[in-house]
Amino acid sequence: MAGRVRGLVAGKGRSEKMRLRTGIQELDDMLRGGFLPGDAVLLAGGAGTGKTTLAIQHLVNGATQFGENGIYVTFEQLPNQIYRDSQSLGWDIRKLEDEDKFRLICTSPNILLEDSGGENILSEPIKEIHAQRIVVDSLSHLAMFTSHDDLRRELYRLIMLLKAKGLGSLLIWESGDSSDQSKALPDGGISFLVDSIVSLKHVEIESTVRKALVVWKMRGSDHDKRLRQYEITSHGIEVSSPFSNYEGLLTGSPRRSVTEEAANNWAMAFAKNKQKHS
């Protein structure tokens, strides 16, 4: 099977033109154009960081902007909830389903973990809509239904299945907002199984909680290594400027960089009214 997978991926050529764009311009720029086709991408983040929003946006944009249809597999939300939440962001998923551009699959991790479970669940929808993208929400739920020792093998099986089907997958992982990076990413070697890792997290700067996005890893491609600020707006995720003025955001002790601190000291030394401005 591994040989078959390699052949499929190699056959796709992994060319720059074939990248799977998220449709979020700044994120695509960070990814140097988008995810590589057939890659398994881990989307890790804490509660309220917008993992599901980003994942659905990736699928909706793929279907509506790039002609790449997608499947959303969820273990935790009911269809009506997803339809409603997506509608509030301006995405009509029902319509996309009617147009055979999107499939929503609500299932149990148990079923997916059965022998040929993934094949049984996914084969038909993939054929129906010629899917090129898939989201699994979430691996954390899947992990609850398997032992720690078996987790890596099961996830390897799932990732290889998705690759064999030629799908670019976004695999959601629920992590805490721990400042310890080793706890923010899943254990059990999952980080090594996937091709790319995108992490979403909350950071506190000057008593304000902000959202930060970083691409940790992107196998076979250059990518932006900077931590970028983003927001969940009424029309989805919007990625903005890097946190270029701060250091130590991921450690939980953000501080201005030495130069920025010096620049601030410089202004304050000369300013008549010594109030901070930014």
Place this chain on the structure above:
Amino acid sequence: MGQVGQTSGNIPPQWKPNLIVAIPLPVVIISVVVFNIILPPPAQFSRGLAFEPPFLNAILYTMFLAFTSFMVGYISFKSYMQNGWMFLVLMGSGAIAWGSTSLLSGWLTNLPSGPNAAITISNTGALVASIFHLVSATWVKGPSLKKDPRIRRSILVLAYGSVLAVTTLLTVAALEGMTPLFFVPGVGQTTLRMAVLGSAAALFLVSSILFARRYFSSRSRSSTLYWYVLALGLTGVGLAAVFFGRAPGDPISWTGRTSMFLGGTYFLKAVHTAFKGIGIH
């Protein structure tokens, strides 16, 4: 958490101005007065009393005037990007003008055509820089409300770029002989040079006094500002000293240059205090 905006982890000891570092100011003034009394007038001045080896000026101007000024320009650039105070653009532009003209004049001192081009560039640059510093010292408006970094960067690029463009034009014009004479070998400085150099020296000194007033009127005195005040003062006194020089490389010129080089060192020290986070107390 909560480290943002702090200058350092520990509360620094109360900073007191070091009066010793201010001593060069009166020393330079007294030295110039003494030299002015004992040295013969320009017409009777012996060239044997002048010391102007090739490239020494260039190296010293590059190290003590250009590099230090560019550091002030750099930190003012970063500071404006962050805080949006227009006086920082003016201060940075002044530093860039002073640094770039010092760099060029230093390396053009020993041209076969004589020192006029270098003196023209240096003195005009000093005047431009002093005007920028004076306006910066008198600027009372608060920070710009436009926080878009692209707009701030554009303003800085426009300001610094304009200064560098004018410096380039001035250099070309001086080398091509398109500018009025500032110095005639064997005769001495022209009235124009006296006016330009005198104005530059005066404006540097006035800027220094204005910033000093700010320093003394503030309850939380800044060592950064203290060093900057002295740097401006030494630069002004240095330029004024050159004003009394008999010939390039004479003892008065070197006294003035030494004062300016020390001023450059003090500019660097001001930047250093900002980086060390010991600038404000």
